[in-house]
Amino acid sequence: MLFGAHCPGGVKKALDNGAAMGAETVQLFVQSPRTWRFPEHDPADLEEFRSKREEAGVPVLVHALYLVNLAAPDDAIYSKSVDTMRATVDTACVLEADAVVLHLGSHLGAGFETALERLVPAVEQVLDRCNDRTWLLMENSAGAGGTIGRSLDELAAVFTALGRHERLGVCLDSCHLFVSGVDVTDASTWSALLEDLDQRIGLDRLRALHANDAKAPLGSNRDRHDNIGEGLIGEGLGVFLAHPKLQALPVVLEVPGADGKGPNADEIRKLRELHARATS
Template structure:
C-alpha cells in the first residue's frame, strides 16, 4: 500500500511534491486549479517539468489530480454541463503534463430528475474524456455519500455508469471511506466490507479500483451526509484499520484529505501506516 495525502499546490504545482516528501508520503493528490473557480490555471512549462523531475527524486509512486467541486456533468443546464466538461478536460490535460496516474472526480447530481436519465446525459461527455486517458492516466469516478441526487452513491450506480461506457478499460474508481460509510456501508466491519468488495468485484472488477480516499466521518452510517473527520477521530475511529488492512487494497494509494487543525504532518502519514499494519493483523471472515 502507498500512503499519502491531498496537498496544496500553492506557489506552483511542483511544490506539491516538496510538501508530500517533507511528510514522508509516497502518494499525492493535488488540485490542478482552484477547486471553487471555473477559470483554469495556466501552468508554466518549467513547473510541469519540475513536477516530473521532483516526483522521480522524491520517489512518489502515485499522483492523483482531483477535479473541481463545481463539476456537474448531469446538470440540466447545458451551460453548466459545458463548463464542467471544459474543466475536466483542462484537468486531464494538466494531469497528462505532470504524468499523473489518475484524475478523480464526482460525476455530479441530477438534482432530482432521476438516475437513469442522468446516466444518458453524462455518457457522451465521459466518452470524450476517456479518450484523453492513457495507459498510465485513468479517469476515476469517486463514490458519493448520497446526498440529494448525487450520482455514484452505490456500487450498483458506479457499475451502471461503467456499463453505459461499455466497460472502458481505463475507467477507474476512487473509493472514499467516509462516503462509503455515509452511503450505508459499514467499512469498519470486516464481514460487511468483505461482502461489499465481493459485490464490487462482481459488478465492476477489483482492477478498476485505483485510489482510496481515507477520511473519517462526523455523520452516522447511512446518513448520506458528507462530513469528513480526521483519520481515527470520527465515528469510524479505529475501525479504519479494518478498511486499510483489506488485502484487496494492498497495492493501492491511501490518500487522506482531512487533517488536524494544526496542519498536515508526518504523524498523519504514520497513522495511516499504523492503521494499515493493525488492520492486516486482524482476523478476516472466512
C-alpha cells in the same frame, strides 16, 4: 499500501509539501478548487513537477474541481464542466499522473436515468483524452442530494453505460462509503462489497482509496470528513485498510487536520499505525 495525502500547493508545491509530511502518494488540484478559471500552466512548472515526481517515485492523483457536474441539467454548467475536465486531464497527462479522480456530479432532482444520458457523452469526451498511464477514476459519493455514485449499483451502471472503458477506474472513499450506508468497520460487509465490485466492475479497476474518518453517522449521507481515529469510524478504519486484496493501492488522506489546514505528518503517521495494528 502507499500512504499519502491530498497536498496543498498545486503543480508548484504539492510534491514538496507531500515530501515534508512523509507522503508516499500525492493527490493535488491543478487549479484553484473553488473557481472555474483554469490557469495557464507554465510548461516549465509542469516539466519540473514531472522530473521531481520521477525522482520521488510516488503515485500521483489529480483531483478534479469540485464544481464539475458532468450530469448537470443546466447546459451552461454542463459545458463548463466538460471543458474543465478536458483541461484537467490534459494537464494530468503532461504531469504523468496515474489518474484524475472525479466526483461524477449530481442530477439535482432529475433522477439517475436522466443523469446517465447527460453523463455518458460527457465522460466519453474526457476518457478520450486519458491514456494508458493516466486513467479517470470515478469516486463513490456520500449520497447527499442527487449525487451520482452513492452505491455500487450506480457506479456499476455508469461503468456499463460507458462500455467498460479501458481507462476507467474507481476510487473508494471510506467516509463516503460509511455515510452512504456501507459499514466499512465490519469485515464481512466490506469484503462482500469488494467481491461484488470484483464481479461487476473488476477489482483491477479499483486504483486508489481515500482514507477518511467520518463526523456524520452511518447512512446519514452527510459528507463530513474527520481526522484519523477521531470520528465515528475510529479504529474500525483498520478493517477498511486491512483487506488483503487492497495492499498494493495508494491511499490518500483528505482530513481536516488538527488545525483545519488539511492532512499533515501526524495524520499520515496515525494512518500507518492503524494499518499496522489491523494487519498484525
